[in-house]
Amino acid sequence: MLDFFLGHYAYLFLVALFVVGLYGVVTKRNLVKKLIGLNIFQSAIILIYVAGASKWNATVPILEGSGASYGDAGVAQEAAHGAIEAAHYINPLPHTLMLTAIVVGVATTGVALALLITIHRRYGTLDESELLERMS
Amino acid sequence: MIDQNLPVLVPVLFLLAALLAPLLGQWRRGLSYLVALLASLVNTAVALYSLYYVVVNGIVRHKFGGWVPPIGIEYVLDPLAAFMIAVVTVVSLVVLVHSRQVVKVELAGRDVPFYGVVMLLLAGFCGIVVTGDLFNLYVFLEISSLATYALIAAGEKPAPVAAFRYLIMGTIGASFYLFGLWFIYNMTGSLNMADIAAILPGVYGETGVIIGLLLMVVGIGIKMALFPLHGWLPDAYTYASSASTAFIAPIGTKIGAYVLIRILLYVFEPGYFSSQIPLADVIMWLAAAGILYGSVMAIAQKELKRMLAYSSIAQVGYIGLGLGLANPLGLIGAVLHVLNHAFMKACLFLVAGNLRVTIGHSDISRFDAALRRKMPWTMAAFTVGALSMIGIPPTAGFFSKWYLVLGGIDRGAWIMVVVILVSSLLNAVYFFRVLENTYFRPALSMDEAMGDYDHPDADIESFPREEVAPSMLVPTLVLGTGIVLLGIFNAFIVSAVIRLMVPAGL
Numbered sequence: 001m002l003d004f005f006l007g008h009y010a011y012l013f014l015v016a017l018f019v020v021g022l023y024g025v026v027t028k029r030n031l032v033k034k035l036i037g038l039n040i041f042q043s044a045i046i047l048i049y050v051a052g053a054s055k056w057n058a059t060v061p062i063l064e065g066s067g068a069s070y071g072d073a074g075v076a077q078e079a080a081h082g083a084i085e086a087a088h089y090i091n092p093l094p095h096t097l098m099l100t101a102i103v104v105g106v107a108t109t110g111v112a113l114a115l116l117i118t119i120h121r122r123y124g125t126l127d128e129s130e131l132l133e134r135m136s
Numbered sequence: 137m138i139d140q141n142l143p144v145l146v147p148v149l150f151l152l153a154a155l156l157a158p159l160l161g162q163w164r165r166g167l168s169y170l171v172a173l174l175a176s177l178v179n180t181a182v183a184l185y186s187l188y189y190v191v192v193n194g195i196v197r198h199k200f201g202g203w204v205p206p207i208g209i210e211y212v213l214d215p216l217a218a219f220m221i222a223v224v225t226v227v228s229l230v231v232l233v234h235s236r237q238v239v240k241v242e243l244a245g246r247d248v249p250f251y252g253v254v255m256l257l258l259a260g261f262c263g264i265v266v267t268g269d270l271f272n273l274y275v276f277l278e279i280s281s282l283a284t285y286a287l288i289a290a291g292e293k294p295a296p297v298a299a300f301r302y303l304i305m306g307t308i309g310a311s312f313y314l315f316g317l318w319f320i321y322n323m324t325g326s327l328n329m330a331d332i333a334a335i336l337p338g339v340y341g342e343t344g345v346i347i348g349l350l351l352m353v354v355g356i357g358i359k360m361a362l363f364p365l366h367g368w369l370p371d372a373y374t375y376a377s378s379a380s381t382a383f384i385a386p387i388g389t390k391i392g393a394y395v396l397i398r399i400l401l402y403v404f405e406p407g408y409f410s411s412q413i414p415l416a417d418v419i420m421w422l423a424a425a426g427i428l429y430g431s432v433m434a435i436a437q438k439e440l441k442r443m444l445a446y447s448s449i450a451q452v453g454y455i456g457l458g459l460g461l462a463n464p465l466g467l468i469g470a471v472l473h474v475l476n477h478a479f480m481k482a483c484l485f486l487v488a489g490n491l492r493v494t495i496g497h498s499d500i501s502r503f504d505a506a507l508r509r510k511m512p513w514t515m516a517a518f519t520v521g522a523l524s525m526i527g528i529p530p531t532a533g534f535f536s537k538w539y540l541v542l543g544g545i546d547r548g549a550w551i552m553v554v555v556i557l558v559s560s561l562l563n564a565v566y567f568f569r570v571l572e573n574t575y576f577r578p579a580l581s582m583d584e585a586m587g588d589y590d591h592p593d594a595d596i597e598s599f600p601r602e603e604v605a606p607s608m609l610v611p612t613l614v615l616g617t618g619i620v621l622l623g624i625f626n627a628f629i630v631s632a633v634i635r636l637m638v639p640a641g642l
Binding site: 018022025031034035038041042045048049052093094097100101104107108111112115116118119122123131135 | 271274275278282285286289293294296297299300303304307308311314315318321322327
């Protein structure tokens with residue numbers, strides 16, 4: 001049991017982060033705080049991808065000359081033989097996927113902030129209950 | 137040569153137009169509309185040709201940059217994708233022609249960004265349909281969503297609030313999809329749909345696969361407005377400008393339905409979601425609840441656009457119901473309903489736009505017989521759309537419901553058959569209310585509008601003809617005629633195209 005928690009501690013923190021973000025989105029009355037919650041929520045998922053890509057005793061996935069400079073004998077050996085042992089490298093794909101997801105998240109935040117500015121100009125408030133009163 | 141590139145052409149052309157429309161619009165205002173129209177015309181031609189090509193020659197695959205699929209991204213045009221692209225491009229072309237006048241009235245001075253965002257929206261929709269890669273699908277989903285938020289925000293005073301609410305829900309939905317994808321990726325080590333479909337049967341028992349699938353279904357359910365995840369829809373459709381709603385309402389939720397069909401039937405095996413885990417039943421019951429809820433709420437609405445928005449929730453329920461039945465007839469009904477409903481909803485929302493431009497409101501309680509005198513053709517198109525929504529032959533709506541009922545009988549799901557029939561009655565209640573007001577309610581004469589009720593029956597003939605401009609009337613009539621034609625040729629559409637989509641094992 002303890003091994004399970006120690007082996008997956010990154011995920012436990014990230015799931016906590018995920019829930020914190022969702023909690024913020026659902027319960028906060030202020031629309032800016034909702035947006036912050038949404039960003040925390042998105043960050044949690046991005047970090048889960050990155051955490052899932054990491055491995056023990058693995059290095060960055062760059063094959064260039066001798067791998068000896070990374071201080072890992074196995075990598076150096078591979079580089080010398082020209083064969084690639086996937087277990088020695090961190091999986092680069094989730095990182096690249098998350099670069100895209102970060103860009104998407106930034107775009108969403110930008111649109112959301114633009115909407116919030118418009119809402120504030122039209123109603124003079126960003127508090128959800130006040131907003132509902134002024135809308136009706 | 138060009139045939140192998142067919143899957144890529146449509147989204148790339150729309151993306152190019154999304155770039156060119158605002159840029160050229162800076163130089164000459166009118167050019168942005170022309171660019172959008174040109175891109176839509178070319179893409180409609182390409183989409184119809186690719187539908188023909190796929191039906192005759194089979195699936196077309198395009199490997200991006202020459203990378204072989206599990207490593208590179210591939211775009212796939214199979215019968216389902218080609219069909220969806222054809223629906224999206226044809227409906228959006230008609231709506232685009234119509235939107236010009238509406239934009240001039242409702243979004244004065246904002247036409248250049250409007251057309252740019254519309255092109256971006258269509259690029260996102262078409263990208264979702266053709267991509268063969270689950271992460272690429274996420275990116276296009278967000279592209280189309282961002283465009284949707286912007287389109288909804290451009291509207292009446294409360295529109296930005298509705299858009300923000302949708303942004304929160306939509307982003308949470310997309311994030312759930314992304315989170316689900318992480319589980320699927322970790323279980324299979326691939327993002328390519330065909331590759332995942334080959335690997336998944338070996339790991340169906342794993343908890344991770346089930347969690348991943350459920351997270352993805354919840355995420356897509358929000359985009360599709362599947363009951364009870366529909367909360368964003370009514371406000372968004374009501375407050376957005378008529379031009380925006382006419383783009384989003386007929387196509388937007390259908391794309392969500394498409395993604396659900398693609399993942400449940402093509403990435404996963406049909407037998408998995410219907411028998412190994414009881415997901416099909418859950419979708420079916422939620423869809424049935426959504427059908428009844430949407431119809432009942434539509435009856436309670438006074439505003440035409442809001443009524444149509446609630447009716448959209450019910451109509452999406454039909455598509456979910458067809459999918460949840462998990463048999464070939466149900467799938468045929470669902471896919472046919474995607475096509476029919478796109479035409480019906482586009483037609484009805486165009487009529488709502490016509491009304492708002494001409495008489496300045498779309499409040500059902502203020503409709504009277506003067507309308508049929510003022511705008512006879514618009515109201516005729518509305519009548520056809522309404523009859524089709526109720527499901528009266530030979531309009532298109534009857535046939536998709538027919539297949540759904542057959543699917544329900546085939547499955548032995550008698551409650552679903554009852555739900556479909558009851559909802560048709562409910563549809564009749566809320567559409568006949570509008571038709572009754574339009575055709576039978578005595579018109580208020582000019583005096584009465586001033587508060588003088590001495591002359592109860594004004595002479596209808598005294599009202600001047602105020603039919604909308606041809607650029608708005610023709611698209612409305614094209615869709616109205618299309619509804620009848622789709623109904624008449626439904627057997628051909630089903631046997632030539634939709635039967636090809638039914639995957640093995642369903």
